[in-house]
Amino acid sequence: MSTIFIFAVILVTTAVATAYLYMKYVFLHWKRRGVPFLEPTFPFGNFKDMILQRLSLSDMVTTLYNKSSDALVGVYVTVHPSLIVRDPKLLRDILIKDFQHFTYRGANIMEDVDPMTNNLMMQNGEKWKDNRSKMTPAFSTGKLKGMIGVILNCAQPLSKYMEQYTQTGETIEMREVLARFSVSVLAAVAFGININPIENPDEEFRYFGRKFFALTPRNMLRLNLTFIYPKLVKLLRLRFADKDVCDFITSTVKQNLDYRVKMNDLERTDFFQILMKIRNDQSGKSIMSVDEMSAHALIFFVAGFESAAATMSYCMYEMSRKPEIQRRAQQEIDAVLKQYDGKLTYESIAEMKYVDRCVDETLRLHPAFGTIARECTKDYKIADTNIVIQKGTSLIVPIAAIHRDGKYYEQPDEFIPERFDDKATANKTFLDMPYLPFGDGPRICIGLRLAKLEAKVGIICMLKDYSFELGPQHINKELKSYPTSIAKFAVGGINLKVKSRFNNFA
Numbered sequence: 001m002s003t004i005f006i007f008a009v010i011l012v013t014t015a016v017a018t019a020y021l022y023m024k025y026v027f028l029h030w031k032r033r034g035v036p037f038l039e040p041t042f043p044f045g046n047f048k049d050m051i052l053q054r055l056s057l058s059d060m061v062t063t064l065y066n067k068s069s070d071a072l073v074g075v076y077v078t079v080h081p082s083l084i085v086r087d088p089k090l091l092r093d094i095l096i097k098d099f100q101h102f103t104y105r106g107a108n109i110m111e112d113v114d115p116m117t118n119n120l121m122m123q124n125g126e127k128w129k130d131n132r133s134k135m136t137p138a139f140s141t142g143k144l145k146g147m148i149g150v151i152l153n154c155a156q157p158l159s160k161y162m163e164q165y166t167q168t169g170e171t172i173e174m175r176e177v178l179a180r181f182s183v184s185v186l187a188a189v190a191f192g193i194n195i196n197p198i199e200n201p202d203e204e205f206r207y208f209g210r211k212f213f214a215l216t217p218r219n220m221l222r223l224n225l226t227f228i229y230p231k232l233v234k235l236l237r238l239r240f241a242d243k244d245v246c247d248f249i250t251s252t253v254k255q256n257l258d259y260r261v262k263m264n265d266l267e268r269t270d271f272f273q274i275l276m277k278i279r280n281d282q283s284g285k286s287i288m289s290v291d292e293m294s295a296h297a298l299i300f301f302v303a304g305f306e307s308a309a310a311t312m313s314y315c316m317y318e319m320s321r322k323p324e325i326q327r328r329a330q331q332e333i334d335a336v337l338k339q340y341d342g343k344l345t346y347e348s349i350a351e352m353k354y355v356d357r358c359v360d361e362t363l364r365l366h367p368a369f370g371t372i373a374r375e376c377t378k379d380y381k382i383a384d385t386n387i388v389i390q391k392g393t394s395l396i397v398p399i400a401a402i403h404r405d406g407k408y409y410e411q412p413d414e415f416i417p418e419r420f421d422d423k424a425t426a427n428k429t430f431l432d433m434p435y436l437p438f439g440d441g442p443r444i445c446i447g448l449r450l451a452k453l454e455a456k457v458g459i460i461c462m463l464k465d466y467s468f469e470l471g472p473q474h475i476n477k478e479l480k481s482y483p484t485s486i487a488k489f490a491v492g493g494i495n496l497k498v499k500s501r502f503n504n505f506a
């Protein structure tokens with residue numbers, strides 16, 4: 001054996017042994033602090049199945065949640081210690097009551113690597129607070145009422161698209177078509193741009209949206225680690241979005257800005273107009289760069305379109321599995337439309353309460369984002385314990401796991417919209433029925449009401465004219481999620497058969 005070979009063996013063995021001993025030491029983190037923990041293994045900590053891309057982040061966290069019964073449980077994302085918050089009371093304190101200790105989401109702003117990280121989702125402190133309060137009015141009831149016509153317009157091609165499939169009898173992949181609908185809604189309400197990706201699937205917004213969420217291992221690392229292991233993202237200098245996606249959004253923002261300034265087109269009420277207002281302070285001085293405007297525009301676009309498409313497509317899937325629920329929703333739609341001369345309006349849509357329940361129940365069973373993150377920003381002593389969560393600690397909120405915990409929901413894996421009826425929830429609090437598909441507290445999803453309205457419009461426009469059945473791909477098969485996706489994505493898509501309600505279907 002050559003000396004070089006022996007030297008190499010010694011070097012590798014020493015490196016592995018040092019890494020092992022270092023991890024052994026790090027893996028005592030939660031034990032030293034008296035926090036209940038799940039036993040980690042070398043070298044992936046507790047996240048082996050996620051890192052090896054066998055489980056999605058949401059399914060990984062659900063598996064860990066189900067292994068514990070403690071209010072708070074320590075885990076390791078490789079060497080990075082994190083806490084899974086299991087108890088609804090503690091969760092409520094962290095997200096709402098004691099929010100000032102947990103104001104960060106944990107993600108890093110790295111403007112030098114990717115200016116798109118300087119967005120509302122990733123900003124912190126005063127900057128976030130100020131922007132959040134200025135952007136919130138974009139989603140007021142008045143603004144939503146103003147958007148309804150635009151959303152209904154975007155839904156028109158949806159109905160036309162369904163019609164073709166009633167003739168051929170082929171199944172429709174619902175996730176894709178609803179993502180196209182959702183992209184058109186966001187382009188319209190955020191940028192004031194009218195597009196029709198349902199008829200033109202290669203339209204640029206759809207193309208770059210698809211690229212952002214492409215199910216590649218690199219995307220999986222980039223998107224998942226941004227929130228659960230931000231230090232590694234910083235170390236590896238991973239971009240939040242590919243350069244061409246960023247360039248597309250930035251050039252759209254620049255063009256829009258130039259056009260509106262040149263044409264003095266300043267009376268619009270969309271989200272872009274709010275960004276333009278924030279851009280200049282009262283003295284007219286520019287206080288938000290075009291890069292920052294683009295970063296906010298990107299996050300509104302990507303946070304909004306896949307999540308709404310996931311919600312609509314899973315809702316249609318569940319209604320196809322349970323035709324009696326689909327029928328009840330259709331009966332409600334028919335009855336309300338009759339009262340309103342067949343017109344879909346903000347008011348008539350608001351009266352369709354059962355459809356609301358169906359959307360709520362979909363978001364319980366299939367929350368688009370199965371986990372959210374927080375970072376402790378000020379040491380926090382948990383009431384009635386000796387545990388102190390130290391500044392800098394990462395926390396994971398296991399939304400999907402809590403939503404399917406039999407302790408809070410009877411028959412947790414069943415789609416039962418009635419569990420959200422006013423009567424059924426009358427005496428229940430968050431502690432009895434923890435529900436947080438949009439997160440909670442001051443950092444709750446800013447687009448919540450728009451998302452629910454859009455999902456309702458999409459579902460109503462489909463169910464009013466068509467009925468849906470499961471495609472043969474789904475008969476007696478469980479839906480599985482892609483392990484590489486941050487938003488919930490069914491493997492093979494959601495394939496449904498569609499029939500016209502008024503021609504050949506009862």
Ligand code: HEM
Pocket residue numbers: 105120121122132299300301303304305307308311367368369372373437438439440441442443444445446447448450451452
């Ligand atoms: C069904 C659709 C949607 C779901 C399930 C969803 C879910 C979420 C969740 C879980 C969070 C994290 C909340 C937290 O940490 O407490 C979030 C944040 C956010 N969402 Fe949504 N979202 C949806 C649609 C939208 C839409 C349509 C928009 C924009 C038009 C949007 C924009 C945002 C933004 C900007 C944040 C960060 C807010 C902040 O940190 O202040 N989302 N969303």
